[in-house]
Amino acid sequence: MLTLRSVTKRYSTLTALDGVSLDIAPGEFFGLLGPNGAGKSTLMSLAAGLRSPDSGEVLLADGALSKANLTARHTLGLVPQTIALYTDLTAEQNLRIFGQLYGLGGRDLQTRIDEALESVQLADRRHSVVQTFSGGMQRRLNLVASLLHRPKLLLCDEPTVGIDPQSRNAIFDFLEKRNREGLTIIYSTHYMEEAERLCSRIGIIDHGKILALGSLDELLTQLPFEDEIVFPETPVTATFSAQLSAHGQLDTVDGRHRFRPRPGYPLSVFFATAEQSGIATRLFEIQRPSLEAVFLHLTGRKLRD
Amino acid sequence: MNPIFVLFKKGVLLFTRNKAAVIITFLVPIILIALFGFVFGLYKNVDSGPGGIPLAIVNLSTEPAATDLIAALKLEKSFRIIAETKNADGSMRPLTEADVRAAIHNNHYRFALILPADLVSDDALGIHLKFLSDPRNEIETQMVNGLLQKTIFSRVPQLLGQSLQHHSKKFLGDARFETFNRTIADTVAANYGGDREEIYQRLISGDFGFGSLTSSSKTTTASTAKPGDEKAAGAADIFSRIARIETEQVVGKQVSNPMAARLVGGYAIMFLLFALSGSASSLFEEKRSGIYQRILSAPVRLSHILWSRFLFGLALGTVQVSALFLAGNILFGLDLFSHAIPLLAVILSAAAACTAFGMLLAAVSTTPEMANGLATLLVLLMSAIGGAWFPVSMMPEFIQHFSKLTIVYWSVEGFASVLWAGQSLMEILPTVGILTGIAAGVMALAVWCFKRSAMFD
Ligand SMILES: Nc1ncnc2c1ncn2[C@@H]1O[C@H](COP(=O)(O)OP(=O)(O)OP(=O)(O)O)[C@@H](O)[C@H]1O
Ligand SMILES: [Mg+2]
Numbered sequence: 001m002l003t004l005r006s007v008t009k010r011y012s013t014l015t016a017l018d019g020v021s022l023d024i025a026p027g028e029f030f031g032l033l034g035p036n037g038a039g040k041s042t043l044m045s046l047a048a049g050l051r052s053p054d055s056g057e058v059l060l061a062d063g064a065l066s067k068a069n070l071t072a073r074h075t076l077g078l079v080p081q082t083i084a085l086y087t088d089l090t091a092e093q094n095l096r097i098f099g100q101l102y103g104l105g106g107r108d109l110q111t112r113i114d115e116a117l118e119s120v121q122l123a124d125r126r127h128s129v130v131q132t133f134s135g136g137m138q139r140r141l142n143l144v145a146s147l148l149h150r151p152k153l154l155l156c157d158e159p160t161v162g163i164d165p166q167s168r169n170a171i172f173d174f175l176e177k178r179n180r181e182g183l184t185i186i187y188s189t190h191y192m193e194e195a196e197r198l199c200s201r202i203g204i205i206d207h208g209k210i211l212a213l214g215s216l217d218e219l220l221t222q223l224p225f226e227d228e229i230v231f232p233e234t235p236v237t238a239t240f241s242a243q244l245s246a247h248g249q250l251d252t253v254d255g256r257h258r259f260r261p262r263p264g265y266p267l268s269v270f271f272a273t274a275e276q277s278g279i280a281t282r283l284f285e286i287q288r289p290s291l292e293a294v295f296l297h298l299t300g301r302k303l304r305d
Numbered sequence: 306m307n308p309i310f311v312l313f314k315k316g317v318l319l320f321t322r323n324k325a326a327v328i329i330t331f332l333v334p335i336i337l338i339a340l341f342g343f344v345f346g347l348y349k350n351v352d353s354g355p356g357g358i359p360l361a362i363v364n365l366s367t368e369p370a371a372t373d374l375i376a377a378l379k380l381e382k383s384f385r386i387i388a389e390t391k392n393a394d395g396s397m398r399p400l401t402e403a404d405v406r407a408a409i410h411n412n413h414y415r416f417a418l419i420l421p422a423d424l425v426s427d428d429a430l431g432i433h434l435k436f437l438s439d440p441r442n443e444i445e446t447q448m449v450n451g452l453l454q455k456t457i458f459s460r461v462p463q464l465l466g467q468s469l470q471h472h473s474k475k476f477l478g479d480a481r482f483e484t485f486n487r488t489i490a491d492t493v494a495a496n497y498g499g500d501r502e503e504i505y506q507r508l509i510s511g512d513f514g515f516g517s518l519t520s521s522s523k524t525t526t527a528s529t530a531k532p533g534d535e536k537a538a539g540a541a542d543i544f545s546r547i548a549r550i551e552t553e554q555v556v557g558k559q560v561s562n563p564m565a566a567r568l569v570g571g572y573a574i575m576f577l578l579f580a581l582s583g584s585a586s587s588l589f590e591e592k593r594s595g596i597y598q599r600i601l602s603a604p605v606r607l608s609h610i611l612w613s614r615f616l617f618g619l620a621l622g623t624v625q626v627s628a629l630f631l632a633g634n635i636l637f638g639l640d641l642f643s644h645a646i647p648l649l650a651v652i653l654s655a656a657a658a659c660t661a662f663g664m665l666l667a668a669v670s671t672t673p674e675m676a677n678g679l680a681t682l683l684v685l686l687m688s689a690i691g692g693a694w695f696p697v698s699m700m701p702e703f704i705q706h707f708s709k710l711t712i713v714y715w716s717v718e719g720f721a722s723v724l725w726a727g728q729s730l731m732e733i734l735p736t737v738g739i740l741t742g743i744a745a746g747v748m749a750l751a752v753w754c755f756k757r758s759a760m761f762d
Contacts, residue, residue, distance in 0.1 A: 050598055077602070080599055082598075086319060
């Protein structure tokens with residue numbers, strides 16, 4: 001569907017994308033996970049043909065994407081990171097304008113507008129000015145405005161920034177449904193939970209480079225441990241934690257111990273030792289490995305500060 | 306539907322929904338123009354009485370041309386002609402120069418035209434008129450001056466020329482008549498330049514080129530032109546120097562001030578420039594919202610966006626300036642409808658130039674604040690030196706050179722030429738051409754700058 005081959009993009013001296021190669025298959029729900037400034041939006045704008053790479057190439061369904069080639073644009077839809085709507089106009093007026101830009105019109109466009117508004121629960125607000133919408137409603141409209149022309153590939157650039165959980169879930173359900181119907185989606189986010197929940201494949205991007213690529217499970221296997229046990233640092237835990245170093249990796253950050261047992265170290269031994277040291281078991285939290293941990297492992301930094 | 310048209314409609318929709326923009330674009334300028342009308346006393350009916358501005362006429366000439374001229378002046382709606390006064394016994398007699406001087410001093414009326422005995426003199430080719438005024442109301446004086454010129458040079462030139470030729474022929478006889486005209490043509494050509502044969506032919510037909518006087522709206526009186534310089538000037542210009550109006554202000558000092566056409570035209574262009582640079586700064590708003598990413602990811606080119614903007618500006622400008630002139634028509638009786646086509650040509654070309662200017666501002670600016678700041682500075686500067694507020698001729702000569710570089714100057718010249726001097730579409734074409742040229746040049750520059758700016762990045 002979309003292929004990037006050693007794509008590099010610079011803004012004067014800053015390298016926003018650094019030799020990125022990606023291959024998105026039709027029907028995929030691809031997650032692009034990275035912190036602020038990682039290069040997610042830059043990658044989206046290249047995929048949408050808004051910018052040209054400084055080197056490498058971007059291919060859309062085997063054809064090179066260029067500013068001159070207008071027909072290729074019917075294949076893709078871009079949901080910009082910002083609310084790219086005319087906020088002084090109504091929901092319906094917005095959709096009409098964007099539909100018409102794709103050459104749609106008449107009854108067909110009206111039907112599509114009705115369906116689109118219905119699908120994101122905005123039908124009853126169709127004649128309201130977008131300015132009066134809540135953040136979540138604006139996000140939902142921003143999303144369907146990119147789908148009127150029924151693209152095959154949807155580029156979603158952080159479509160859930162700053163919205164309530166309800167709107168967020170509505171957007172998730174909407175996208176999952178569309179994906180099941182065959183829409184290929186590239187979804188950028190800096191929320192690992194979103195990538196975990198939605199995406200069949202995830203690329204972790206930082207400083208313009210794709211650091212890891214694969215399904216959630218594939219990414220998690222990159223971690224040198226399976227579980228992580230977190231417990232508070234108190235005078236009581238001092239001797240206990242000293243004993244643990246022999247059985248795995250122990251870090252102490254901000255008054256909390258993080259213990260990653262060496263593979264094969266049984267948790268039953270861990271808890272028995274804790275009991276002998278007189279530490280209440282309720283103080284322990286067992287954390288499943290997460291993308292957060294993968295990111296931390298890959299970059300030495302947290303995904304979000 | 307073409308993307309240009311979709312985006313154009315979008316522009317109209319956004320504009321009409323923005324009440325503040327509509328008020329600032331239409332209502333505020335109209336109110337201001339109405340107020341300025343009071344300040345400058347432009348209101349048609351103020352002081353001019355039901356029958357128009359009183360104009361006393363003293364006819365000391367026996368020429369038939371004098372009678373024709375008076376007849377033409379009587380036809381001019383804006384004047385109420387007074388030619389007679391009452392004797393002590395109640396009987397009427399024609400006015401004398403002494404009568405009108407006294408009347409002007411006593412403020413019975415403020416303007417008088419004297420057709421002296423040497424209206425057509427034997428020793429000089431041309432006509433001689435005397436204009437007495439009390440320029441109590443500066444604008445009114447200017448208006449009367451303009452109306453007089455218009456009437457004299459547009460209604461009677463042929464007549465005058467023919468009557469002169471007729472006189473000559475009768476006086477000289479056929480053979481000497483030709484020699485006479487040839488000699489004059491030679492003399493004129495030798496002194497002022499131009500083609501002998503062309504001048505001769507025009508003399509024969511009685512065409513003294515007075516019509517061209519009306520087109521040089523800056524020449525308040527023909528006598529101010531200095532013969533001898535600009536030898537290369539065309540024949541029409543030479544003939545325009547032949548008519549001589551002696552102006553004399555009976556009360557007050559020399560004044561020169563803009564006319565209603567200038568005032569309305571000047572302010573219309575200034576407000577148009579403001580409106581369009583305002584609409585250009587909305588480009589930044591759309592950029593910030595990310596709408597251009599959305600639009601440009603659709604099958605839309607940058608040129609579509611720019612052309613739709615240009616068309617919108619052109620439409621907005623045309624409607625705005627037309628509305629202001631309409632207000633001028635209602636408030637000051639500015640005659641638009643007999644000049645509708647040349648006026649529209651000037652409005653369209655001026656709107657195009659102003660739109661291009663607004664787009665260039667947006668293209669060279671990096672922030673909306675910068676665009677607004679630049680707009681305010683440049684629009685005020687251009688309006689001042691371009692003659693929107695006062696005639697360019699009142700400014701020092703070195704500034705007048707810069708005046709010609711402004712859109713405001715050519716627009717105001719165009720409006721004045723059409724509405725005041727009554728130029729036709731053909732006559733106004735050079736001005737329209739200059740404005741269109743400015744529009745094309747500035748627009749090309751704007752597109753060039755946009756392609757290099759971060760606006761659509
Ligand atoms: N138009 C631009 N001009 C110059 N630098 C830019 C431009 N756009 C982005 N950058 C820089 O390029 C890098 C990548 O930016 P990009 O917007 O692609 O990141 P992102 O992953 O989308 O971040 P965020 O999560 O904050 O949206 C950043 O350092 C950013 O400052
Ligand atoms: Mg981004």
